[in-house]
Amino acid sequence: MLRYTVKRLLGAIPTLFLIILISFFMMRAAPGGPFSRDRSLPPVIEANMIKAYHLDDPLWQQFLRYTAHILQGDFGPSFKYKDFTVNELIWGGFPTSAKLGGIAMLLALAIGLSAGSWAALHQNTAVDYSTMGFSMVGIAIPNFVIGPMLTLILGSWLHWFPVGGWGQPSQWVLPIVALALPQVAAIARLTRGSMIEVLRSNFVRTARSKGLPERKTITRHALKAAMLPIVSYLGPAVAGIITGSVIVEQIFTIPGIGRYFVTAALNRDYTLVMGVTIFYGTLIILLNLLADILYGFLDPKIRYE
Numbered sequence: 001m002l003r004y005t006v007k008r009l010l011g012a013i014p015t016l017f018l019i020i021l022i023s024f025f026m027m028r029a030a031p032g033g034p035f036s037r038d039r040s041l042p043p044v045i046e047a048n049m050i051k052a053y054h055l056d057d058p059l060w061q062q063f064l065r066y067t068a069h070i071l072q073g074d075f076g077p078s079f080k081y082k083d084f085t086v087n088e089l090i091w092g093g094f095p096t097s098a099k100l101g102g103i104a105m106l107l108a109l110a111i112g113l114s115a116g117s118w119a120a121l122h123q124n125t126a127v128d129y130s131t132m133g134f135s136m137v138g139i140a141i142p143n144f145v146i147g148p149m150l151t152l153i154l155g156s157w158l159h160w161f162p163v164g165g166w167g168q169p170s171q172w173v174l175p176i177v178a179l180a181l182p183q184v185a186a187i188a189r190l191t192r193g194s195m196i197e198v199l200r201s202n203f204v205r206t207a208r209s210k211g212l213p214e215r216k217t218i219t220r221h222a223l224k225a226a227m228l229p230i231v232s233y234l235g236p237a238v239a240g241i242i243t244g245s246v247i248v249e250q251i252f253t254i255p256g257i258g259r260y261f262v263t264a265a266l267n268r269d270y271t272l273v274m275g276v277t278i279f280y281g282t283l284i285i286l287l288n289l290l291a292d293i294l295y296g297f298l299d300p301k302i303r304y305e
Contacts, residue, residue: 012289016278024274027268080267100248101179101241112188115131144247161173
């Protein structure tokens with residue numbers, strides 16, 4: 001297991017390098033610059049700021065300098081949030097994004113696994129059709145539609161929950177629900193398909209023929225095997241729901257890492273965009289590795305040689 005983990009981590013190095021390379025030159029190719037919107041600045045001051053951040057150097061020199069700082073764990077200063085470094089902004093916003101995404105994913109797992117299993121146990125019935133119908137709606141409607149709808153109906157019309165902020169637990173409800181609904185739909189559909197296949201397998205028929213109660217057959221045998229595609233899906237899904245909740249954080253004014261990313265992209269804050277992108281890529285790699293390791297606990301046939 002240790003050898004497999006080390007090999008996977010070493011193999012991630014070229015991937016991270018490509019992420020840094022492509023992101024760096026894509027950001028520089030975008031129109032404008034970090035100081036192009038500050039029209040109130042005199043040209044001399046703007047030129048001095050560009051020189052201070054070495055933005056007037058050749059691109060290859062900027063890239064080498066940036067890569068050297070990355071190897072030291074330094075994402076550099078933010079061009080717009082001048083009182084903070086990129087490291088401070090990321091670690092300041094990540095706990096909020098992690099809490100938002102973590103609760104939303106736990107909610108999605110609880111509801112999605114239950115709904116998918118229930119639909120599989122009642123295949124081709126009204127329960128199955130209605131569950132999958134709601135799942136399709138959840139997948140089809142994006143977050144930037146669900147969020148304003150929840151805000152309008154449950155916040156502005158019914159006054160059940162606050163429509164913004166993150167300080168009180170009552171302010172968590174709407175953004176968590178908006179972020180969790182698409183994941184509930186996806187997990188429910190994956191669980192249903194996997195569970196139907198597992199319920200037809202030989203080991204489940206053997207467990208039933210031995211007189212094992214249906215509840216224990218489902219929970220001890222079928223559900224564990226049906227979790228394999230869910231675990232594979234959770235790797236990128238958890239990373240996406242934690243750091244990719246850009247729309248939800250914007251709608252509900254949540255000070256998370258996704259909101260910083262949007263602001264940085266609009267302001268051409270090169271270092272902040274790059275820092276969030278690298279952080280996001282690293283998180284995906286680590287979570288995918290964790291998902292592969294969990295495979296071995298769910299399926300004894302898997303060996304890491």
